[in-house]
Amino acid sequence: MTNTMKSKERLQVTTPSAREIAMTRVFAAPRTMVWSALTKPELVKRWLGVRAGWTLPVCEIDLKVGGSYRYVWRGPKGQEMGMGGVYREIVVPERMVATEVFDQKWYDGDALDTTVLVEKGGKTTLTTTVLYASQKVRDAVLESPMKEGVGEGYEKLEEVLASIAARGVK
Amino acid sequence: MAPDRLNATFAALADPTRRAILARLASGKASVTELAEPFAMTQPAISKHLKVLERAGLISRGRDAQRRPRQLEAKPLAEATKWLERYRRYWEGNYERLDALLEVMKTTPKKRRPTKR
Numbered sequence: 001m002t003n004t005m006k007s008k009e010r011l012q013v014t015t016p017s018a019r020e021i022a023m024t025r026v027f028a029a030p031r032t033m034v035w036s037a038l039t040k041p042e043l044v045k046r047w048l049g050v051r052a053g054w055t056l057p058v059c060e061i062d063l064k065v066g067g068s069y070r071y072v073w074r075g076p077k078g079q080e081m082g083m084g085g086v087y088r089e090i091v092v093p094e095r096m097v098a099t100e101v102f103d104q105k106w107y108d109g110d111a112l113d114t115t116v117l118v119e120k121g122g123k124t125t126l127t128t129t130v131l132y133a134s135q136k137v138r139d140a141v142l143e144s145p146m147k148e149g150v151g152e153g154y155e156k157l158e159e160v161l162a163s164i165a166a167r168g169v170k
Numbered sequence: 171m172a173p174d175r176l177n178a179t180f181a182a183l184a185d186p187t188r189r190a191i192l193a194r195l196a197s198g199k200a201s202v203t204e205l206a207e208p209f210a211m212t213q214p215a216i217s218k219h220l221k222v223l224e225r226a227g228l229i230s231r232g233r234d235a236q237r238r239p240r241q242l243e244a245k246p247l248a249e250a251t252k253w254l255e256r257y258r259r260y261w262e263g264n265y266e267r268l269d270a271l272l273e274v275m276k277t278t279p280k281k282r283r284p285t286k287r
Contacts, residue, residue, distance in 0.1 A: 011262050025265050029272040037271055047267035049260075 022129040031119035034126060035093030038115065039063050049073050058082070065090055069098065085113070093117060100130065179246050182226035187211070188219050192228065192242065199232055199239035 012024045027034050037043045041059040050056055053076030060070045070084035085099035100111040112131040117124050182188055191205055206216040220240060223229045227246045232239040 011258065011265055023261055025261075027265075027269065027272055029276060033272055033275050034268075037268055037275065043271065043275075046271050048264055050267065051263050 017131075019133075020129055020131050022127060024125060024127045027124045027126060028122075029124055030122060031117045031124045032093045034117055034124045038126075039096075044071075052076070063087065063090060085110070088112075178226040179228065182222050182228055185219065185222075187216075188223055191216075191219060191223065192247075195229060195240060195242040199241045201237040201239050205240065 010025075037047065039061060041061050044061070045056045045059050048056060048059075048071070050073075054073050056071060057074050058070060058072035060068075062068055065087055068084060068086045070082070072080055072082040074080050082103040083101060085101055087096060087098045089095065089097035095114070095116050097112065097114045100113050110133050112133070114129045114131070116127045116129075118127075119125075183192075187209060190208070194200060194205060194208070202213055202217060202220065205220070206213050209216065220229065224231075224240075228243055229240045230243050232241055
């Protein structure tokens with residue numbers, strides 16, 4: 001095994017469908033270790049959303065199908081943000097599916113999170129896909145007279161926004 | 171940005187015809203007839219798309235009473251871009267902290283493993 005210099009891995013944000021956002025990132029660690037960091041409360045508390053004075057004082061994980069999880073973040077001014085959900089599928093250490101609901105609804109409906117871990121050569125590729133249940137977004141897709149292209153989603157959107165920005169709209 | 175407004179923006183942008191209309195409007199105002207030209211669609215079909223874009227605040231109508239040219243409203247687009255950027259930055263931060271944690275875990279012996287020797 002070669003001991004290569006570690007370069008900063010790149011986060012890829014893609015859109016498998018109009019209702020989904022997927023994030024892919026490679027971690028220089030075996031899959032079991034990444035799985036632990038994602039599912040053990042004492043480890044989750046050390047990285048998830050804990051920045052700029054925010055902490056994760058409540059982190060409860062009942063890792064079984066039908067079990068629930070609950071996260072509450074606390075901000076520097078005492079403000080709180082909570083979310084949670086229920087595990088639908090668990091395949092240690094490669095896959096889990098869970099619902100996602102925020103206490104303060106910043107989007108419509110529940111979302112479904114699918115986490116997949118693939119290990120290759122000692123590195124782990126983590127892919128997290130969030131399927132949004134927003135009725136407005138879904139209805140817009142159903143109403144669309146054009147079947148083709150509905151799955152392009154946000155990635156395409158970014159391109160369009162970039163091209164629009166490049167043309168210098170004020 | 172209000173969640174409803176953001177939803178309306180993303181819903182409006184989920185359709186390829188509407189994205190194409192926005193791209194066309196980025197190069198200047200255009201009438202409904204002009205906007206319908208590049209698409210194999212009837213004017214009413216195009217008008218329906220324009221209504222969705224208008225409701226989302228992405229476009230507005232010009233003063234000219236005859237042509238009612240549509241024009242791009244850049245602010246909601248900028249807000250949608252900002253939202254995506256925030257999303258990406260938030261997760262980049264999370265994953266950088268996770269990198270650091272994994273490095274620590276690699277050098278820390280597992281608790282459950284019985285100590286040898």
